[in-house]
């Protein structure tokens with residue numbers, strides 16, 4: 001199967017929805033953050049602290065490219081699909097879905113989370129500015145935008161439907 005990439009702001013639901021959608025589509029779900037933690041043998045906060053954010057971004061770009069042919073779902077981290085390079089990688093390899101969850105909801109889910117170094121070290125205002133800056137990039141780098149304000153299963157079912165149509169349309173073009 002061609003892969004599905006989920007993108008969106010921290011806390012929008014990528015990891016949660018990705019796992020459910022993968023069960024429904026009977027495929028694997030790779031969480032890019034979990035993969036990098038495993039590869040590096042360190043948690044994300046420790047990677048940020050000891051190696052710095054640019055190092056993490058490098059690993060993220062490499063991991064994304066490595067999963068172009070994964071044949072499943074990739075739940076990306078909130079910063080993974082911001083660059084045009086990574087956006088193009090994902091868009092050319094598969095179907096990219098932006099889970100568009102409003103800032104207040106994301107904020108309530110991520111505030112003070114020690115596992116998300118950017119959230120832990122930013123004020124609400126700083127996170128809001130980051131959200132506003134990123135929003136158009138997620139849109140530009142995805143094929144579809146799905147509203148995030150539904151239960152995870154509902155969002156997963158929507159992704160499944162989009163995917164079936166995406167595949168059908170692709171087949172129709174050949």
Ligand SMILES: Nc1ncnc2c1ncn2[C@@H]1O[C@H](COP(=O)(O)OP(=O)(O)O)[C@@H](O)[C@H]1O
Nearest residue numbers: 009010011012013014015016017109150151152
């Ligand atoms: N659609 C949803 N409705 C309610 N809670 C959700 C939803 N999606 C995710 N959550 C909760 O929000 C938190 C962050 O979700 P997560 O999947 O880790 O987000 P992301 O991977 O996008 O950062 C988790 O505690 C998760 O249970």
Ligand SMILES: O=C(O)C1=C[C@@H](OP(=O)(O)O)[C@@H](O)[C@H](O)C1
Nearest residue numbers: 009010011033077078079116117
């Ligand atoms: O938005 C970001 O820059 C980040 C999001 C995180 O993933 P989630 O979006 O799953 O929280 C993780 O990759 C890292 O803490 C950086």
Ligand SMILES: [Mg+2]
Nearest residue numbers: 014015076077
């Ligand atoms: Mg996640």
